[in-house]
Amino acid sequence: MQINSYDYQQIAQEFSKFFHRGSLTSSYKPILFKSIIYYLKKGKLTKLHKLDKENQIHFISIEQIARYFFRFNFVLYKKFKLKQLRSKNRSVKLYEIIDEYFPNDSGEKIPQNIPDGCIKQIMKQLFRNVIYLLRKDMYIYDFYDVNLNIIDIKQNLKDEMEFNRVLKDLGKHWVDIKYIGIPENIVHFIETQRPLLESAILANLAIFLETLNLIPNLQKKLMIADRTYTKMRNISAIEKKKLYSYQENRCFYCGDDMSNTPEADHFVPYDYLFDSKIWNIVGACQECNRKKRNFIVNEEYLGRVLERNLDNEFINRFFGDFEDLKFHISNFNQLLKLHYQNCLNYFKKISFNRKRIT
Ligand SMILES: [Zn+2]
Structure with a gap:
């Protein structure tokens, strides 16, 4: 034709x-x-x-x-x-x-x-x-x-x-x-x-x-x-190792020892953020990670992630090569707060309780 x-x-x-x-x-x-x-x-x-x-x-x-x-x-x-x-x-x-x-x-x-x-x-x-x-x-x-x-x-x-x-x-x-x-x-x-x-x-x-x-x-x-895009959702094995050792192998959520099955958890769910930046990643035990899945957790934990991101030891391990550290990290934290708030409109919230305070 x-x-x-x-x-x-x-x-x-x-x-x-x-x-x-x-x-x-x-x-x-x-x-x-x-x-x-x-x-x-x-x-x-x-x-x-x-x-x-x-x-x-x-x-x-x-x-x-x-x-x-x-x-x-x-x-x-x-x-x-x-x-x-x-x-x-x-x-x-x-x-x-x-x-x-x-x-x-x-x-x-x-x-x-x-x-x-x-x-x-x-x-x-x-x-x-x-x-x-x-x-x-x-x-x-x-x-x-x-x-x-x-x-x-x-x-x-x-x-x-x-x-x-x-x-x-x-x-x-x-x-x-x-x-x-x-x-x-x-x-x-x-x-x-x-x-x-x-x-x-x-x-x-x-x-x-x-x-x-x-x-x-x-x-x-x-x-x-549309099935025209794929992306690795995880941080590297080296970063994971660094993160778990920074947390002294304690689960971010429950505080228990997680050395057997440590997992990297996206604090604000991956399916919302679609990014794997370290300022949003915490180490968690398998039990907590599975329980949390695609949910968002209570504000108390948000406060703890924000605090963790500003901790000198954490900064040295993960952001050591940034020139203007304070500026960058406060930006990451601003963004994290914003995403956390907005994410509540999309993803369900579940309550999480720490077994003990360390
Ligand atoms: Zn746990």
């Missing part, structure tokens, strides 16, 4: 329109599009994918898109506790669905088996919140049922209400739509422009989420959810 520059320009304009209409009002749009791109990258290779060679249409399974959509949001919400609120204390419907099916999950691992009911509810949210926008801004898409029969839906839909009305008039319910059809030239455009589109989508998403969240390293977290 010949793809001329006009086609490309038109496609690019429609993509842009899709993302910028009504400004950035939710994470649904960018994550839906991420899922479509991911599908074209991975799903196209599986038997799920259907192609109409004669009309050059790729059929994208909405159920599969919902699965990718779930995975991305699951990481953002369960692992990084990112917030997208409808009102002050009410989260968006999507997070309620995730909580309903995975109430006790901390997000360390993406669930392999997602219940059908969960996927169905997510598909419903996609239809209600964002799929009509594909039709509104990107009239190039068509909808198909399970037998790949085209479902005749008005070219330009005004809004969600109109979308629902059209479905009703057709005597069809949203569940009848199983596939989005994407013409070959658009798939080709996405494939050739993929790195650029992926970055642009993450940037859009970051801008939107930044308006609602005060968390560090947002872009990196999005890249983790």
